[in-house]
Amino acid sequence: xxxxxxxxxxxxxxxxxxxxxxxxxxxxxxxxxxxxxxxxxxxxxxxxxxxxxxxxxxxxxxxxxxxxxxxxxxxxxxxxxxxxxxxxxxxxxxxxxxxxxxxxxxxxxxxxxxxxxxxxxxxxxxxxxxxxxxxxxxxxxxxxxxxxxxxxxxxxxxxxxxxxxxxxxxxxxxxxxxxxxxxxxxxxxxxxxxxxxxxxxxxxxxxxxxxxxxxxxxxxxxxxxxxxxxxxxxxxxxxxxxxxxxxxxxxxxxxxxxxxxxxxxxxxxxxxxxxxxxxxxxxxxxxxxxxxxxxxxxxxxxxxxxxxxxxxxxxxxxxxxxxxxxxxxxxxxxxxxxxxxxxxxxxxxxxxxxxxxxxxxxxxxxxxxxxxxxxxxxxxxxxxxxxxxxxxxxxxxxxxxxxxxxxxxxxxxxxxxxxxxxxxxxxxxxxxxxxxxxxxxxxxxxxxxxxxxxxxxx
Amino acid sequence: xxxxxxxxxxxxxxxxxxxxxxxxxxxxxxxxxxxxxxxxxxxxxxxxxxxxxxxxxxxxxxxxxxxxxxxxxxxxxxxxxxxxxxxxxxxxxxxxxxxxxxxxxxxxxxxxxxxxxxxxxxxxxxxxxxxxxxxxxxxxxxxxxxxxxxxxxxxxxxxxxxxxxxxxxxxxxxxxxxxxxxxxxxxxxxxxxxxxxxxxxxxxxxxxxxxxxxxxxxxxxxxxxxxxxxxxxxxxxxxxxxxxxxxxxxxxxxxxxxxxxxxxxxxxxxxxxxxxxxxxxxxxxxxxxxxxxxxxxxxxxxxxxxxxxxxxxxxxxxxxxxxxxxxxxxxxxxxxxxxxxxxxxxxxxxxxxxxxxxxxxxxxxxxxxxxxxxxxxxxxxxxxxxxxxxxxxxxxxxxxxxxxxxxxxxxxxxxxxxxxxxxxxxxxxxxxxxxxxxxxxxxxxxxxxxxxxxxxxxxxxxxxxxxxxxxxxxxxxxxxx
Numbered sequence: 036x037x038x039x040x041x042x043x044x045x046x047x048x049x050x051x052x053x054x055x056x057x058x059x060x061x062x063x064x065x066x067x068x069x070x071x072x073x074x075x076x077x078x079x080x081x082x083x084x085x086x087x088x089x090x091x092x093x094x095x096x097x098x099x100x101x102x103x104x105x106x107x108x109x110x111x112x113x114x115x116x117x118x119x120x121x122x123x124x125x126x127x128x129x130x131x132x133x134x135x136x137x138x139x140x141x142x143x144x145x146x147x148x149x150x151x152x153x154x155x156x157x158x159x160x161x162x163x164x165x166x167x168x169x170x171x172x173x174x175x176x177x178x179x180x181x182x183x184x185x186x187x188x189x190x191x192x193x194x195x196x197x198x199x200x201x202x203x204x205x206x207x208x209x210x211x212x213x214x215x216x217x218x219x220x221x222x223x224x225x226x227x228x229x230x231x232x233x234x235x236x237x238x239x240x241x242x243x244x245x246x247x248x249x250x251x252x253x254x255x256x257x258x259x260x261x262x263x264x265x266x267x268x269x270x271x272x273x274x275x276x277x278x279x280x281x282x283x284x285x286x287x288x289x290x291x292x293x294x295x296x297x298x299x300x301x302x303x304x305x306x307x308x309x310x311x312x313x314x315x316x317x318x319x320x321x322x323x324x325x326x327x328x329x330x331x332x333x334x335x336x337x338x339x340x341x342x343x344x345x346x347x348x349x350x351x352x353x354x355x356x357x358x359x360x361x362x363x364x365x366x367x368x369x370x371x372x373x374x375x376x377x378x379x380x381x382x383x384x385x386x387x388x389x390x391x392x393x394x395x396x397x398x399x400x401x402x403x404x405x406x407x408x409x410x411x412x413x414x415x416x417x418x419x420x421x422x423x424x425x426x427x428x429x430x431x432x433x434x435x436x437x438x439x440x441x442x443x444x445x446x447x448x449x450x451x452x453x454x455x456x457x458x459x460x461x462x463x464x465x466x467x468x469x470x471x472x473x474x475x476x477x478x479x480x481x482x483x484x485x486x487x488x489x490x491x492x493x
Numbered sequence: 494x495x496x497x498x499x500x501x502x503x504x505x506x507x508x509x510x511x512x513x514x515x516x517x518x519x520x521x522x523x524x525x526x527x528x529x530x531x532x533x534x535x536x537x538x539x540x541x542x543x544x545x546x547x548x549x550x551x552x553x554x555x556x557x558x559x560x561x562x563x564x565x566x567x568x569x570x571x572x573x574x575x576x577x578x579x580x581x582x583x584x585x586x587x588x589x590x591x592x593x594x595x596x597x598x599x600x601x602x603x604x605x606x607x608x609x610x611x612x613x614x615x616x617x618x619x620x621x622x623x624x625x626x627x628x629x630x631x632x633x634x635x636x637x638x639x640x641x642x643x644x645x646x647x648x649x650x651x652x653x654x655x656x657x658x659x660x661x662x663x664x665x666x667x668x669x670x671x672x673x674x675x676x677x678x679x680x681x682x683x684x685x686x687x688x689x690x691x692x693x694x695x696x697x698x699x700x701x702x703x704x705x706x707x708x709x710x711x712x713x714x715x716x717x718x719x720x721x722x723x724x725x726x727x728x729x730x731x732x733x734x735x736x737x738x739x740x741x742x743x744x745x746x747x748x749x750x751x752x753x754x755x756x757x758x759x760x761x762x763x764x765x766x767x768x769x770x771x772x773x774x775x776x777x778x779x780x781x782x783x784x785x786x787x788x789x790x791x792x793x794x795x796x797x798x799x800x801x802x803x804x805x806x807x808x809x810x811x812x813x814x815x816x817x818x819x820x821x822x823x824x825x826x827x828x829x830x831x832x833x834x835x836x837x838x839x840x841x842x843x844x845x846x847x848x849x850x851x852x853x854x855x856x857x858x859x860x861x862x863x864x865x866x867x868x869x870x871x872x873x874x875x876x877x878x879x880x881x882x883x884x885x886x887x888x889x890x891x892x893x894x895x896x897x898x899x900x901x902x903x904x905x906x907x908x909x910x911x912x913x914x915x916x917x918x919x920x921x922x923x924x925x926x927x928x929x930x931x932x933x934x935x936x937x938x939x940x941x942x943x944x945x946x947x948x949x950x951x952x953x954x955x956x957x958x959x960x961x962x963x964x965x966x967x968x969x970x971x972x973x974x
Binding site: 085086093109112114117133135192234272305306307311428432433434491 | 501545548549550551552553554555556557559567568569571572573574575577589592626629647648684686691692693732765766767769845881882883884886887888891892893895912914915917965966967968970
């Protein structure tokens with residue numbers, strides 16, 4: 036057995052023992068999630084090491100049902116008294132809870148087992164081998180590349196490199212036992228430039244991957260960070276107007292993230308989403324296809340089974356602009372009279388709720404540059420600020436910065452404006468999608484254009 | 494000793510940490526030649542209850558504990574932590590953190606002793622020690638009141654969170670300090686429906702207090718507030734877009750100050766010269782009406798602390814006085830850099846994180862104007878009553894805030910409710926444009942959590958009615974703007 040397999044087995048054994056003890060103590064259903072992680076993170080600033088942090092951690096989450104009364108407990112204290120408190124508290128709290136007719140584990144026939152799980156290639160042993168010195172060298176190189184790129188880079192918020200390794204196990208009294216492991220490496224560079232009027236401009240760029248070999252070169256990350264920072268120098272407001280808005284892939288991902296929150300079954304039965312009663316209706320322009328795919332190899336949100344033990348599968352959420360399904364766990368599915376989409380996610384603290392895995396807006400064949408060239412007058416948004424979104428109504432209004440698009444070319448930098456439009460209309464007004472999709476993030480989108488939004492400025 | 498949850502490292506715990514153990518660990522931490530080391534022992538227990546569809550649907554509790562060891566050498570920090578208090582585990586953490594200073598010489602032996610801390614939490618019985626039924630009853634009362642308030646209320650979600658965080662800090666300067674920080678937070682959210690129109694409303698509060706909190710701010714009162722907000726929003730119209738006068742309501746609006754000014758005054762950004770307030774102490778940075786303080790000593794407030802997470806005893810820090818920048822909020826590292834004393838702003842999310850300068854209760858003090866006069870002075874603008882949250886770019890002070898409740902002001906009168914209002918601006922510009930301050934200073938009820946570099950800490954805010962001349966309002970109605 037490899038080291039990681041041994042770790043996984045130890046977690047399965049611990050989880051099994053806690054589940055058995057909870058059942059003995061009076062639980063009708065018991066589910067234990069056990070995690071074991073370690074990480075190294077380093078930060079440099081102005082060419083000197085600023086932080087080296089290294090630690091491992093373990094955690095145990097328990098969820099119990101007594102009848103249909105639910106409670107969950109969590110502890111980082113894995114000692115015998117710690118485990119005892121975990122189990123006793125769970126049972127005490129379950130007896131305080133009130134019976135919920137929809138609560139309960141999935142039917143045992145729905146549970147998956149090892150032979151069905153795909154290898155999603157999310158673990159790379161070489162990531163856990165990265166030493167503090169090696170990590171520092173990456174961060175130093177990234178920051179140096181940012182300074183070397185342009186003399187107007189005069190300061191730095193620093194550069195960080197992090198590696199992490201995690202192993203987890205899920206054991207349920209319904210008969211599920213599974214474990215999962217993954218690694219992650221990331222680098223971020225955050226340079227600062229002086230702008231006119233004593234203002235400073237801070238920008239950043241990053242790379243992250245499951246496998247060490249997939250990580251972008253640190254110098255390239257630093258250069259791109261510098262390029263983005265310099266490009267924002269001299270940014271100004273624009274006059275208040277209606278105009279076309281092109282979201283670059285980072286900004287587009289953030290829009291897709293808002294949609295993700297509204298398509299989860301929990302938001303639907305709580306009536307906390309503008310997408311209530313919208314399955315089968317148009318929710319985006321026909322250029323838009325959105326898929327939740329937990330089975331993408333090496334992707335950040337991949338999982339072979341969901342947080343309740345169901346076999347993961349691909350869900351088509353939006354097809355040609357029409358909403359095909361919500362994303363649901365067992366509880367939400369029962370509330371809505373539907374079937375689980377195997378989208379359950381279990382938090383370390385023991386709660387279960389539906390979540391996206393890798394939510395992807397499908398790329399088209401047009402390049403980003405072609406899309407910009409095809410835009411006569413518009414705003415190219417590279418970053419957004421603030422939390423101006425109301426999921427219940429879909430009202431969206433956020434601060435934005437980026438560039439003016441004039442006659443098909445990126446022109447002056449823009450900041451301190453807000454862009455507003457109801458999300459329902461925003462997605463329906465998408466009139467161009469680019470081909471620049473990547474899977475650095477669990478929610479991923481290519482660049483897209485919205486035909487018209489309200490910009491508030493000077 | 495009463496109560497159910499106690500730290501293993503406390504006096505009667507299973508792994509009591511005394512001065513002797515602290516000294517041994519600190520020596521190990523400095524064994525490679527570090528300049529400074531500290532130990533942060535933490536034991537925290539939190540509970541939460543969710544009342545939903547007229548039942549107590551779930552109850553949760555979590556225990557988290559460990560030791561964080563920090564070693565500093567020049568500007569470099571070594572950090573490591575462990576999650577059990579066996580000496581071997583703690584020793585390994587100390588040795589790992591010590592590596593940052595590899596190659597140096599160990600310091601002379603040191604001695605630590607306990608500091609006396611003030612007591613700022615008016616709590617007779619910690620919420621976690623109160624039987625669950627009592628908390629369930631509070632949630633039921635809120636639910637019932639919200640449902641009874643109006644037939645258009647279609648959903649009610651009530652939540653209650655309670656925690657206690659026991660900390661023990663020892664550092665190589667010889668200080669040891671202890672604190673036990675209780676905290677509660679109540680929240681209620683309703684959805685009202687009228688025809689096809691659906692709107693949410695919410696209300697919440699709490700602080701470092703016990704369940705006595707609900708004697709003044711009753712569950713019924715919160716229900717009324719949330720329902721009123723949702724019903725008002727059902728009639729809300731599209732917000733105007735463009736520059737106009739903005740009046741901020743007292744209390745809650747302090748979050749704008751927290752974001753727009755507070756973060757830029759945290760000393761780490763100024764040490765690194767990445768804040769727009771860098772090198773500007775003594776300069777006018779706001780209208781002369783403005784005095785801004787950060788005060789950890791407010792009794793029972795969500796942001797209050799007896800001891801910070803570096804073992805310092807926090808004081809009231811005057812940040813801006815009469816518009817002039819007086820100083821920054823310091824942690825140990827930045828205080829060393831600026832040649833001043835740490836003033837109790839070193840905070841961290843947990844033992845898993847290193848401390849940095851953070852706010853506690855950040856407040857813009859009251860002025861001379863009556864709130865009615867402030868509104869009356871506005872020809873066309875926005876009255877900001879409740880905030881949903883905000884964000885700031887520290888490097889230049891640009892900020893964005895979204896309102897959950899805002900109104901149009903026309904000819905000196907508050908008229909129609911507005912939906913989807915964002916306020917966008919620049920911290921220093923907004924502070925220079927403060928033209929009136931009410932005499933109605935209020936501290937916000939305890940709901941705010943501040944995030945910085947991935948670490949969350951509870952904070953308080955406060956302010957009077959504030960008039961800011963000309964701010965960008967991000968709405969959708971161009972023609973009206």
